[in-house]
Amino acid sequence: xxxxxSTLDKDYKEAVISLLFQLADDDFLYAYRGSEWLGLAPHIExxxxxxSISQDSMGHAAMYYKLLEELGAGKADxxxxxxxxxxxxxxxxxERANGxxxxxxxxxxxxxxxVVRSYFYTQAKKVKIDSLCQSSYRPIAEAAVKVKMExxxxxxxxxxWFKQLLNSTDVAKQKMTEAIARVMVDFGDVFSYxxxxxxxxxCALIDTEEELKSNWxxxxxxxxxxxHVEVPAIPEKAVRNGRNGEHTxxxxxxxxxxxxxxxxxxxxxx
Amino acid sequence: xxxxxxxxxxxxxxxxILKNVKDPEIDSVSIIDLGMVEKVTTIGGNVxxxxxxxxxxxxxxxxxxxxxxxxVKELADVKAVEVEFVYHPPWTSDRITQQGHKDLRAFGIAxxxxxxxxxxxxxxxxxxxxxxxxxxxxxxxxxxxxSILYCKSCKxxxxxxxxxxxxx
Numbered sequence: 382x383x384x385x386x387s388t389l390d391k392d393y394k395e396a397v398i399s400l401l402f403q404l405a406d407d408d409f410l411y412a413y414r415g416s417e418w419l420g421l422a423p424h425i426e427x428x429x430x431x432x433s434i435s436q437d438s439m440g441h442a443a444m445y446y447k448l449l450e451e452l453g454a455g456k457a458d459x460x461x462x463x464x465x466x467x468x469x470x471x472x473x474x475x476e477r478a479n480g481x482x483x484x485x486x487x488x489x490x491x492x493x494x495x496v497v498r499s500y501f502y503t504q505a506k507k508v509k510i511d512s513l514c515q516s517s518y519r520p521i522a523e524a525a526v527k528v529k530m531e532x533x534x535x536x537x538x539x540x541x542w543f544k545q546l547l548n549s550t551d552v553a554k555q556k557m558t559e560a561i562a563r564v565m566v567d568f569g570d571v572f573s574y575x576x577x578x579x580x581x582x583x584c585a586l587i588d589t590e591e592e593l594k595s596n597w598x599x600x601x602x603x604x605x606x607x608x609h610v611e612v613p614a615i616p617e618k619a620v621r622n623g624r625n626g627e628h629t630x631x632x633x634x635x636x637x638x639x640x641x642x643x644x645x646x647x648x649x650x651x
Numbered sequence: 652x653x654x655x656x657x658x659x660x661x662x663x664x665x666x667x668i669l670k671n672v673k674d675p676e677i678d679s680v681s682i683i684d685l686g687m688v689e690k691v692t693t694i695g696g697n698v699x700x701x702x703x704x705x706x707x708x709x710x711x712x713x714x715x716x717x718x719x720x721x722x723v724k725e726l727a728d729v730k731a732v733e734v735e736f737v738y739h740p741p742w743t744s745d746r747i748t749q750q751g752h753k754d755l756r757a758f759g760i761a762x763x764x765x766x767x768x769x770x771x772x773x774x775x776x777x778x779x780x781x782x783x784x785x786x787x788x789x790x791x792x793x794x795x796x797x798s799i800l801y802c803k804s805c806k807x808x809x810x811x812x813x814x815x816x817x818x819x
Contacts, residue, residue: 429799430791437795440708444738523739526817530741531706533819534790537771 389452396584397518398454399470399577403624404509405445406471409461410632411502412438413639414475415495417484423492430538434499437531444528448520462643466632470575472623474498474567476632493556496546497564500539505571507532508596512588521586540604547608561613569616572597575624658696658728665691665698665723672722675714676794680754682715686746689737696730698723703742705815706795712736744815760797761811771819777802778809785809 389397415435422428446457454460469476477498480490510532513525546553572593574581582589588596594615601612621627669688670681682688682702690701700719704712716734723732744763747755752762761775776783782804789799790813797810 426789426791429789429793433791433795436708436710437706438708440706440795444707520738523741527704527707527738527741530743530815530817530819531795533771534813538790 392580393584394452396577396580396586397521398449398452400574400581400586401445401449401452401454401521402470403574405442405449405460406469406623407475407502407506408438408442408445409639410469410471410475410635411499412436412442413635414477414479415499417479417488418490418495419484421484421488421490427542434535434538437535441528441531444524448524451520458643459647462640463647466628466636467626469626469628469632469636470624471628471632472567472571472573473569473619473621473629474502474564474571476623476628476635477567478631478634491556491560493546493553493560494563496539496542497557497560499535500543501564501568502571503532503535503539504600505593505597507536508593508600509587511596512593513586516587517585544604544608547610565613565616566620568613569619570622570624572615573619573622573624575622577624658730660693660696660698660726660728662691662693664726665693665700668722668726669700669719672715672718675711675718677755677758677760679758680751682719684748684751684754686742686748686751687715689740696728697733698726698729698731699733699735702734702736703740703746704736704738705742707738709795711794741817742815743817744812747812755812759809761800761809763812763814765814767814767816767818773814775800775811777805777807778811779807780805 412435415431415438418428418431420428422431442461443457446460449455449460450457479495480488482488482490484490510525510529513521514529516522516525547557572590574590578590581587587593597615598612605612621629666683666688669683669691672682674680674682674685685705687702687705688700689703692699700723702715702719716736719734720732723729745765747762755762756778759778761778764773764775767773774783775785777785777800780802782802784803786801786803787798788801788808792799792810796813796815798813799808800811801808
């Protein structure tokens with residue numbers, strides 16, 4: 382099956398584009414929040430790892446935007462930089478600030494939150510990527526194979542941090558428990574396709590929301606069993622659904638910083 | 652146009668020149684030996700090169716693309732060059748040639764191991780002295796494709812290319 386822009390059925394194309402925006406925007410914001418830890422992570426190895434993971438994730442976002450460009454959705458750089466927050470399809474979890482303050486001055490960032498967000502997000506990304514390897518849209522399936530290999534190292538990294546901190550001092554456990562609760566408040570749209578649920582699921586681009594949720598829990602079960610902690614429940618309904626363009630002010634702030642240079646001279650060649 | 656004046660650029664000549672295109676971050680290894688060159692086709696003086704990205708977020712990709720174009724343009728009779736990155740087949744670390752392994756070591760980077768244990772861990776010998784008495788310092792390194800290790804024999808920090816495989 383080799384589908385090009387011109388031969389895709391209208392509904393099918395809409396489904397592919399919707400899904401790609403969700404995947405692209407998720408990794409774009411996740412990578413950005415990770416990059417804000419540069420120079421701030423608790424030790425040098427964590428700093429190097431965090432930067433590498435952010436760089437990989439930005440590469441994944443760039444690749445999805447490129448696939449969108451090939452479908453005629455617009456220029457990849459423009460899709461990344463100039464869409465207003467109301468058009469963004471990322472999950473709320475990926476846009477959340479790392480904590481109080483600003484990374485250039487007095488960043489009161491929360492490492493426990495970063496570890497939990499990254500670990501839960503990476504596990505969610507993994508079940509999506511595993512499913513996307515069998516996507517009916519071949520360009521996505523091929524890209525997923527590539528992402529999967531890089532994601533392996535991300536998961537290994539965050540899982541190590543997650544287990545070690547939850548096995549550490551009472552203070553660490555307390556902070557981690559609080560971080561888990563905060564992350565889960567925002568988890569309601571991570572596996573949501575928003576208003577496009579029916580269309581995306583009908584086109585066999587990826588597993589259903591329910592299948593992904595169940596796989597996510599299944600992957601976490603053995604890790605949590607060892608830690609004697611219950612896998613937290615995913616909220617039934619999202620307070621805000623990022624897939625439908627509902628966002629927090631954190632996203633506006635992030636986009637302002639992210640796109641500052643691009644907007645100074647959008648036609649510059651880097 | 653007679654046979655004598657027709658322009659023809661052989662893929663062999665292109666492949667030969669691509670041996671001079673190095674990874675800008677590891678300038679001892681050519682893109683051929685890194686296994687990044689998937690396909691070279693020529694029609695008359697038009698050359699098309701299909702490359703595979705090692706890691707998707709690698710910032711060197713655009714530079715590699717430019718250097719590839721420039722190198723091939725230097726060849727006599729070449730009219731136009733097109734360089735494209737594709738994701739399929741996926742680049743894996745076992746695409747690196749034996750020569751590539753040698754060139755990596757010359758740069759102080761241990762070549763990627765061919766085998767991984769069931770738990771995903773892997774072992775390489777020191778890139779400098781060959782000792783097997785090494786420890787993993789950080790799976791992540793100065794670039795996406797490298798890890799940082801320490802050799803307890805020659806007391807050097809060295810790097811290794813991460814194994815990347817579809818089995819991961």
